[in-house]
Amino acid sequence: MAVPILKQGAYLIASVQSALTDADLLELRNALVEMVGRYRSRGVIIDVTAMDVMDSFASRTLRDIAHMIRLRGAETVIVGIQPEVAFTMVQLGLTLEGVATALDLEEGLAFLDRGAKKIGGQVGATS
């Protein structure tokens, strides 16, 4: 597994440590969707601080993960998108619509603690 996933209480935290291949991203997706059930998690945080590039495939896969996790009954928040990555994503038209984001791990945890269900539902309703 290229991305370590930690169980932290009711949450799963996936921290991207290095550049990911397409296969790594799909593996992350499958692992998270499965683990949410196994650990009965209520929230998932994906920390992408170390991601060098967020191209259309990575962006689409993260969006898919968030939507699949929601269908499994939990919420996902993407944290740590770097300024230059955000800049490029906007240029590419990759807005991660319907996906919750937060500045960093701390904010992501706070987001889930506040009751992500309600907030995530509102975000999702616009997609």
Next chain:
Amino acid sequence: MSRELRPSAAGADVGAGWGQAPVKDVTRIPIVSDQDIVVARQKGRVLAQQMGFSNSNLTLIATAISELARNILRYAKRGEMTLGILQNNGRDGFVVVAADKGPGIADVARALELGYSTSGSLGLGLPGVRRLMDDFEIVSKVGKGTTVTATKWR
């Protein structure tokens, strides 16, 4: 710098890349697996960094390379990326050429439309690369292959 677009011109020399302009520090990367996408964008980032591009532009260039390399894999299965420094009247440009001998693009204008895709992807790849880079040229011939040349000026 003008954006040049040559949609599948008859007799287009697929694979010619950047024509006669002097190019230095050329790196060629075969694209045959998704690992190569990562290799190509990391090599591109290093070269662009040596050229003195800002962090934003480094990410932008790496992302453009990533999109082009994935297109090769997705549509042609294999191909080659060439990275280099293009010199034009004392100005340096980072140039990337993505060439394959795949099926080619039947309708280049369509392929450059936002949200158009024949593979179920988001359809942001080619139009995205065009937006990220300064110059963008695509030459494609059905049954022969596709060559995309994109340049970011320093």
